[in-house]
Amino acid sequence: MTTELRRLRNYIDGEFREAADGRTTEVVNPATGEEYAVAALSGPADVDAAMAAAQAAFPAWRDLVPAERQKVLLKIADAFEARAEELIAAESENTGKPLALTRSEEIPPMVDQIRFFAGAARMLEGRSAGEYMEGMTSIIRREPIGVCAQVAPWNYPMMMATWKFAPALAAGNTVVLKPSDTTPASTLLMAEIIGGVLEELGHPKGVFNVLCGDRETGRLMVEHSVPAMASITGSVRAGIQVAASASKDVKRVHLELGGKAPVVVFEDADIAKAVEDISVAGFFNAGQDCTAATRVLVHESIHDEFVTALAKAAADTKTGQPDDEDVLYGPLNNANQLQQVSGFIERLPSHAKVEAGGHRVGEKGYFFAPTVVSGLQQDDEIIQHEVFGPVITVQSFSDEEQAVGYANGVEYALASSVWTKDHARAMRMSKRLDFGCVWINTHIPLVAEMPHGGFKQSGYGKDLSAYGFEDYTRIKHVMTSLG
Template structure:
């Protein structure tokens, strides 16, 4: 007997709908490698319907006083808590993530982030009104940009959806969001939650819409005439394509792309503590995190000791089933990603040494062992390109100047960390490292109040914080004559 696949649907103007042409794609649980659902493969007619719904809902949502939008977001946060177990189950099946970690590491920050932006809705800031020309008063209006086309990734589909819709809705925009074609389940559930809140509080459910589909669906969203802004979290290639497509009608673009975070470890570091924290930051979520601690640069004086300790930590790190509370991470998200990670290992140069891991785990699903690779050079592929898997590379540096040069010597510039007891050195490094975030003696913590975003090919625009909120607003100058 074959198990019937669950049927996921688009959410457009408050209704769950199949794709207009009936096309679907199968959704696979990466922990088993087996399909568990179907989702719409949306085309132009579906995108048109969602954009029209968001456009129709925009004027009333825009014109609400901020306190009313805040009420909606606070109610959404409450509902996330009330339906947490549903969200956890959906995300675990979506991604193969350990249930316990979704419960402890994703639900609480998501709820907190929604509540943060609920507060931000009432904290619009601008220059003080005043007379900057004799006889005239100038004021600044901060307004929503309009309909936002948003594309979320597959590594944190639920949390990245929050990072996108929360500031957009708080600022008065309406939303059409597309989850990855491999991870639509939790976003469809979020649509049910938000739609029910909008309905209860008497607002148009067209404020929030979900379209399932593939890259072509995303392209149709970005190129559609209605959205004023396109936001994507994804690969560098996808970001470049979005920027090119959006340029045709000068849409605003918000890009959070890849990362290759350097982890610079100096000789005065507490090695056991650093190894413990770095291995968690490198392997959490199977290394499928743009800020993951995957590129370690360690001072030559402690290189051998550090590598041995890191390899031991990797051998003690566990990946496995979603219901095993002892595992740190689950599988890679899809078969293509498993193939990509394997490819990096297979193409390692002769001078590289696999200190731990380096192979697929089990014969079911897309699990990969926690891996440490040493003996690498700055221009090696695995140092320069984002692996997006549970692989930590190690290089040995001789002095601070070389550490900075190698740390900055990649095309990505999202996150980095410095490990030292020397405060002055930490300050010098934080100034010299060309990354959107520099952690000192830690790696990967995020808070709603602080911005997340990078430079160079890691994209532009900020998530979280007041800066992320500002990205979803536009500035208008209003000048009035005092002569009446």
């Protein structure tokens, strides 16, 4: 006797639909390694339908006064809070994340971010109107861009979807959003909730649409003639592909890509506090975070002491099933990711030393032990490339100049942190570190009011904050004759 798998369908123009050609992909719970659902595998006809719905809904949504869009977003935030337990359950089944941590660390910031952008909708600013040519008055209009094609990743399916749809809708755009093919469930529940709010308040159903699918689906979305903007959070490879596809018709592109955050620990740092915070910031969400504290640079005078303490912290860190309230993190997201993380450890050079972990945990699901690796050199693969797993590397440095060189000596430039009691040194480092965010004596806190985004191969554009909101607008100059 077989159990019928749950069917996850596209959300287009206010209704759930199977893929036009009936194709599906399997969806696996990474905590068990077992298939629990099948999701629509969207093709050209589905992309056409979703884009048509978003395009048809755009004029009415664009022309709403900001206060009306604010009402919608505030009601969505309230609805997410009211149905938080459903969202948590869907996200945990998607990702294997601990239920307790999803409840405390993801739902509150998501709701807060939606409410922030609801307020931002009413705070559009531009230069003052004025006469810059005799007999002429100039004004600046800040307008929505149009339909936005958005692609979210599998590491934070709900959170990253929120970072995308909230500023886009607040600015007056309409959305076609694709979750990762491994994590569609929670995004579709969000679509149901958002669609209900839009219907209740009498707004067009096509304002928010969700397409399930794979990389080919994403490519079709980005290359489609309707969207005026393409936004992706994902790997550098995916970002390069999106930028290339969008260039064919000069779409605006917003990219939040990989990271390899340096964590620079000077000799005067509080070692116990640094180890405690860095281990959490490195292992949280199984290290599947572009800003994770996974590349530690420690002054040579405290290197051995720090490594010993960090290895003990790793040994004391627990991974396990979602309902275990004592675990810090759950499984890696999928079998390919488990293979990737394992491969980095298997290919370590002879001069590297695994101080803790370095192996899979159990045979069920995709769990990997908290891992610390020391003895590494700047050009080692594991230093130069994103592992995206619960693996913290440690290098030593002799002075500030060398620390800066090691920190900046990668192709990523998203986030970093500095650990020191010397204020002047902290200020120097914050200037010299070539990263979109520099934390001092902490690592990983984010707030809705401050921007998140990187440089170099970590992409361009900002999430969160007024800067992120402005990324979803365009600027128009209007000049009128006074004659």
